[in-house]
Amino acid sequence: xxxxxxxxxxxxxxxxxxxxxxxxxxxxxxxxxxxxxxxxxxxxxxxxxxxxxxxxxxxxxxxxxxxxxxxxxxxxxxxxxxxxxxxxxxxxxxxxxxxxxxxxxxxxxxxxxxxxxxxxxxxxxxxxxxxxxxxxxxxxxxxxxxxxxxxxxxxxxxxxxxxxxxxxxxxxxxxxxxxxxxxxxxxxxxxxxxxxxxxxxxxxxxxxxxxxxxxxxxxxxxxxxxxxxxxxxxxxxxxxxxxxxxxxxxxxxxxxxxxxxxxxxxxxxxxxxxxxxxxxxxxxxxxxxxxxxxxxxxxxxxxxxxxx
Amino acid sequence: xxxxxxxxxxxxxxxxxxxxxxxxxxxxxxxxxxxxxxxxxxxxxxxxxxxxxxxxxxxxxxxxxxxxxxxxxxxxxxxxxxxxxxxxxxxxxxxxxxxxxxxxxxxxxxxxxxxxxxxxxxxxxxxxxxxxxxxxxxxxxxxxxxxxxxxxxxxxxxxxxxxxxxxxxxxxxxxxxxxxxxxxxxxxxxxxxxxxxxxxxxxxxxxxxxxxxxxxxxxxxxxxxxxxxxxxxxxxxxxxxxxxxxxxxxxxxxxxxxxxxxxxxxxxxxxxxxxxxxxx
Numbered sequence: 073x074x075x076x077x078x079x080x081x082x083x084x085x086x087x088x089x090x091x092x093x094x095x096x097x098x099x100x101x102x103x104x105x106x107x108x109x110x111x112x113x114x115x116x117x118x119x120x121x122x123x124x125x126x127x128x129x130x131x132x133x134x135x136x137x138x139x140x141x142x143x144x145x146x147x148x149x150x151x152x153x154x155x156x157x158x159x160x161x162x163x164x165x166x167x168x169x170x171x172x173x174x175x176x177x178x179x180x181x182x183x184x185x186x187x188x189x190x191x192x193x194x195x196x197x198x199x200x201x202x203x204x205x206x207x208x209x210x211x212x213x214x215x216x217x218x219x220x221x222x223x224x225x226x227x228x229x230x231x232x233x234x235x236x237x238x239x240x241x242x243x244x245x246x247x248x249x250x251x252x253x254x255x256x257x258x259x260x261x262x263x264x265x266x267x268x269x270x271x272x273x274x275x276x277x278x279x280x281x282x283x284x285x286x287x288x289x290x291x292x293x294x295x296x297x298x299x300x301x302x303x304x305x306x307x308x309x310x311x312x313x314x315x316x317x318x319x320x321x322x323x324x325x326x327x328x329x330x331x332x333x334x335x336x337x338x339x340x341x342x343x344x345x346x347x348x349x350x351x352x353x354x355x356x357x358x359x360x361x362x363x364x365x366x367x368x369x370x371x372x373x374x375x376x377x378x379x380x
Numbered sequence: 381x382x383x384x385x386x387x388x389x390x391x392x393x394x395x396x397x398x399x400x401x402x403x404x405x406x407x408x409x410x411x412x413x414x415x416x417x418x419x420x421x422x423x424x425x426x427x428x429x430x431x432x433x434x435x436x437x438x439x440x441x442x443x444x445x446x447x448x449x450x451x452x453x454x455x456x457x458x459x460x461x462x463x464x465x466x467x468x469x470x471x472x473x474x475x476x477x478x479x480x481x482x483x484x485x486x487x488x489x490x491x492x493x494x495x496x497x498x499x500x501x502x503x504x505x506x507x508x509x510x511x512x513x514x515x516x517x518x519x520x521x522x523x524x525x526x527x528x529x530x531x532x533x534x535x536x537x538x539x540x541x542x543x544x545x546x547x548x549x550x551x552x553x554x555x556x557x558x559x560x561x562x563x564x565x566x567x568x569x570x571x572x573x574x575x576x577x578x579x580x581x582x583x584x585x586x587x588x589x590x591x592x593x594x595x596x597x598x599x600x601x602x603x604x605x606x607x608x609x610x611x612x613x614x615x616x617x618x619x620x621x622x623x624x625x626x627x628x629x630x631x632x633x634x635x636x637x638x639x640x641x642x643x644x645x646x647x648x649x650x651x652x653x654x655x656x657x658x659x660x
Contacts, residue, residue: 102478105559113471113530114486120527121493121501128504177396193642194404200634202588204609205414208627211612212413212620219409222427249407281389302495310499313590317612329499336595342507349503353496360495 125353132347143347153348156328157355163240163315163327164308165359167247168255171308172301175252175259180289183263192260195253206250207317211237214245242318243325247308255304262296263289298367302360309356328352411631418624440625443618444607452518453587453603453633459522460529460586461579467526468533469575473567475534476541490531498528498591506595516598524592529582536581540574541567580641587634604630 098104135142147153182188198206214220214236221233236242266289274284312329319325332352336345418436420429440446471490475483493501505524506515514520544567552566568575593603602610608630611623 102480104478107474107478107480109470109559110474110486113467113534114489116467116526116530117489117493120505120523122489124505124508125501127508128501131504131507174399177392178400181393181396181400189642191400193639196638196642197635198407200584200588200638201411201631202590202605202634204590204605204612205627205630206410208608208612208623209410209414212417212624213406213410219413219427220406249410252403280386306495306497310497310591312499312594313609317609332499332503336503336506345503346507349500353500356497356500357495 128346128349131343132350135343135347136341143344144351146344147347147351152326153331156326156331157351159325160309160311160327160329160352161355161359163243163247163311163325164305167244167251167308168301168305170248171252171255171304172259172297175256175300176263176293176297178256179260179263180285182260192257195256198250198253201250203246203250203311203313204317206246207314210242210246210249210318214242237318239320240324243311243314246314246318247311250314251304251308254307255300258300258303259293259297262293262300265296266292294367298363301363305359305363306356309352328355414624414627414631417621418628420621423621436619436621436625437629439619440622440629443622444611444626446607446626446629448600449602449604449607450629450633452601455518456521456525456593456601456603457583457586460525461583463522464526464529464533464582465575465579467530468578469537469571470563471530472534472537473541473563476538477546490534493528493531494535498589501527502591502595505592509596515596516601518601520596520598521593521601521603524596525586525589527592528589529586532585533578533582536578537571537574540571540578544570577641580637584634584638584641587637604633 095104132143133140135146138145182191185191201209212218216233216235220236221230224230225233236245270288270292271284274288279287310329311325311327312333315321315325315327315330321330328348329352332345332348335341335348416429417423419432419434421431421433423429475486502524505527509515509520509524514523548566548570549562552562557565587603588605590605590609593606594609597603597606604626608623608626611618611626
């Protein structure tokens with residue numbers, strides 16, 4: 073104790089003696105009073121994001137019973153648990169891909185509009201509704217007595233009501249509905265960021281709309297689309313409320329977050345819940361990394377004039 | 381351009397508009413069912429309810445202790461907005477103006493909470509909060525909700541700050557302003573639109589944030605979205621109309637704030653803002 077106190081005192085003395093040079097030297101590295109403003113936020117993220125995450129990681133290796141890998145072994149040997157990964161991906165991947173792909177042509181149209189703001193506002197509204205409200209609305213709207221089934225039957229498209237809720241379809245529809253506006257907004261902002269004169273130049277040289285898209289817009293857009301894919305995927309990956317309310321939580325929409333929730337709040341097994349959360353994070357980051365890696369492959373191909 | 385459109389291009393444009401209209405019509409119809417049902421007396425197997433009433437709003441108010449839930453929601457949202465501004469804006473200023481060693485690392489640190497779904501870090505975070513005794517309390521909910529919003533404010537604010545001419549700050553410094561005065565008299569007024577936009581988006585996000593509140597809230601610290609979840613989850617126990625009445629209240633609450641937010645910020649400019657300004 074005394075030894076450390078001594079050292080601290082000496083360090084303090086030294087720093088007062090060399091005060092000016094210290095400050096100047098730090099300022100040369102752009103560290104001064106202003107830089108220190110970042111410290112509270114950094115400490116906050118370290119304490120409430122990084123620490124809990126590491127804590128969860130350690131906790132996941134301390135199972136209730138068995139050796140340190142028991143939780144992970146249990147997860148990967150029980151199909152009721154490991155199938156949740158595929159159930160999640162079966163929902164999240166198609167929903168994200170559909171949202172990203174559909175947002176491109178829509179954004180290309182909308183960008184030329186004068187009343188862009190109105191349409192954007194209409195399309196943004198679903199973001200504010202949140203997944204729970206969309207789930208409640210879809211239960212009404214898509215149910216056997218809902219307006220959609222009634223309309224389809226009125227026009228004789230179908231003879232019996234379609235089963236659209238409490239299954240995979242219901243969750244998928246809600247993911248697209250709640251995810252599309254966000255994806256669209258990001259795509260729109262990337263597309264409006266592309267210099268319009270590039271396309272005009274190509275048009276002057278006689279390039280068709282399709283050629284302009286493939287050789288100019290798409291290569292410039294790929295970076296943004298990859299980021300967009302990742303951000304949208306993060307959103308669709310946590311399908312917890314809609315999977316419970318609109319899906320079949322014991323059946324084909326038993327997603328990984330349901331398994332984690334049950335471990336944490338129904339079996340009160342914090343260690344197992346942490347293990348599932350870690351697996352969840354790992355799967356999600358794997359997809360993100362693959363998407364970002366794929367972007368580079370794709371980009372080179374398109375820039376070289378290959379197929380887009 | 382415009383005149384050289386081929387038939388296939390026209391068809392393609394038509395198909396896109398049809399898809400957009402289909403999306404909007406279905407979406408509006410979905411909202412309409414919720415709104416109509418919340419005013420309906422009995423709605424079984426017909427196009428419209430048998431009659432209309434407002435009594436579900438009163439019953440929703442009583443059954444779900446909606447008054448308490450709304451107060452909790454506003455307390456949580458208010459604290460989250462205020463604190464994420466206090467943490468986020470100064471940090472964004474430091475990141476926008478200085479190139480210190482390790483800046484890349486700090487940026488990554490702020491990106492991670494946005495790249496990892498709340499449901500993933502929510503469970504370990506809730507475990508830690510419960511160990512600290514903050515789980516199940518109002519503060520636990522506020523702290524959990526701050527984890528994604530502080531980085532969000534930082535990332536939204538950096539481009540706003542970069543647009544401000546640093547010479548203005550230098551001038552203030554020359555006249556002897558300290559960092560605190562600089563913030564109060566120069567930066568905050570200049571950044572007001574940006575701060576307002578960022579905080580309104582935080583507000584909308586926090587009202588809608590389900591997972592983090594769900595994991596950390598106790599019976600007295602539920603926000604509106606979590607109360608709504610429990611109501612829908614236990615559907616059948618309560619009248620569907622009264623759940624829908626609650627959903628309408630939720631919708632109006634977020635919608636008001638969103639419309640205010642959209643007056644101040646064009647959401648499409650969040651990313652492309654700097655480029656558009658340069659083009660003009």
